[in-house]
Amino acid sequence: DTGSAAATPIDPRFDIAYVTPVTIGTPPQTLQLDLDTGSSDLWVFSSHTPASQVRGQRIYAPDKSTTSKLLNGHTWSITYGDGSGSRGNVYTDKFTIGGVTVKSQAIETAQQVSSSFTTEDAIDGLVGLGFSTLNTVSPNGQLTFFDNAKPNLDSPVFTADLKYMKPGTYDFGFIDKTKYTGEITYVPVETDPGYWTFTSSGYGVGSGTFSSSPITGIADTGTSLVYLPTAIVTAYYRQVQGATNSRSYGGYVFPCNSTLPAFVFGVGEAKFTIPPSYMSYAAVTDGSPTCFGGLQSSSGIGVNIWGDVALKAAFVVFNGEEPPTIGWANK
Numbered sequence: 001d002t003g004s005a006a007a008t009p010i011d012p013r014f015d016i017a018y019v020t021p022v023t024i025g026t027p028p029q030t031l032q033l034d035l036d037t038g039s040s041d042l043w044v045f046s047s048h049t050p051a052s053q054v055r056g057q058r059i060y061a062p063d064k065s066t067t068s069k070l071l072n073g074h075t076w077s078i079t080y081g082d083g084s085g086s087r088g089n090v091y092t093d094k095f096t097i098g099g100v101t102v103k104s105q106a107i108e109t110a111q112q113v114s115s116s117f118t119t120e121d122a123i124d125g126l127v128g129l130g131f132s133t134l135n136t137v138s139p140n141g142q143l144t145f146f147d148n149a150k151p152n153l154d155s156p157v158f159t160a161d162l163k164y165m166k167p168g169t170y171d172f173g174f175i176d177k178t179k180y181t182g183e184i185t186y187v188p189v190e191t192d193p194g195y196w197t198f199t200s201s202g203y204g205v206g207s208g209t210f211s212s213s214p215i216t217g218i219a220d221t222g223t224s225l226v227y228l229p230t231a232i233v234t235a236y237y238r239q240v241q242g243a244t245n246s247r248s249y250g251g252y253v254f255p256c257n258s259t260l261p262a263f264v265f266g267v268g269e270a271k272f273t274i275p276p277s278y279m280s281y282a283a284v285t286d287g288s289p290t291c292f293g294g295l296q297s298s299s300g301i302g303v304n305i306w307g308d309v310a311l312k313a314a315f316v317v318f319n320g321e322e323p324p325t326i327g328w329a330n331k
């Protein structure tokens, strides 16, 4: 098997998240889900989600699918890094992304979602692409779509080609040579506790010297920004006129008309450049002259996160061979 599906920004003003069309059940029900390498639950808004918590999202109705089966006595409950969360019960059903089908995928149906999911009408749920050890289903943990699909994929990989303010793609089972330039640099992945954790070889601010120092963090398609150690973040914003670490806005902000340096990060011997346009994430509110940075401190989170702002600057291979590795290429 191989497959390919679009990853479309949910907001035309800034890349807060990307959604991908999937089909569930028989006849197929189409939902737009956020593929998230930072978690490992596949959950959806459903006919079990209280109407008061559904605001425009598409739902999966297992009772309308001839292939759905209740996974008796199983429940799930998840809380994300941003404090949002959801919980519910579990079915198995046919699940397809970009032509790759898993005949019996655990589909976690929401019986409760937090307010930020209710207000985000473009996201109908998540497809966790982290390691299955992180799956929250109890009493028996379930496998991710990738783990279920892997044995039938031509190659046990999926790739992320996210783009700045336009649709990109997720590919499954193959590496598309037309999507990158030069070589792919593969580095080891630490699978404990279950994220795609790797070590970057260092960073540079603009045309400044490159600082070779290991930065261990996770590649997370479900996180909008890049979160790195405070020392790196302050070194970056020291080069930005009028930048301040705003308590009220919860991070580094600067005048939108400030000149921003690029941010360079290393993977092995390779270098990746996040352009200034990606580093100016968004105006703090529509029309404000104050902009919020795409690079923020990880000190409050406990893990460094290479989110969409970094992933957009590269073609990334999530290699599910044993032992797993992660590959980065320029594009």
Ligand SMILES: CSC[C@H](NC(=O)[C@H](Cc1ccccc1)NC(=O)N1CCOCC1)C(=O)N[C@@H](CC1CCCCC1)[C@@H](O)C(=O)OC(C)C
Pocket (backbone or CB within 6 Å): 016, 017, 034, 036, 037, 038, 039, 079, 080, 081, 082, 083, 084, 116, 120, 195, 218, 220, 221, 222, 223, 224, 225, 227, 301, 305
């Ligand atoms: C500091 S880590 C926070 C991260 N969340 C985010 O990055 C959210 C994503 C979002 C998308 C759409 C609507 C609302 C929020 N964005 C966010 O907090 N932003 C505030 C700063 O400006 C950029 C947008 C996060 O929790 N990621 C989740 C997946 C995410 C998907 C969208 C819905 C909410 C959950 C997951 O990757 C995760 O928990 O990672 C852990 C390892 C941190």
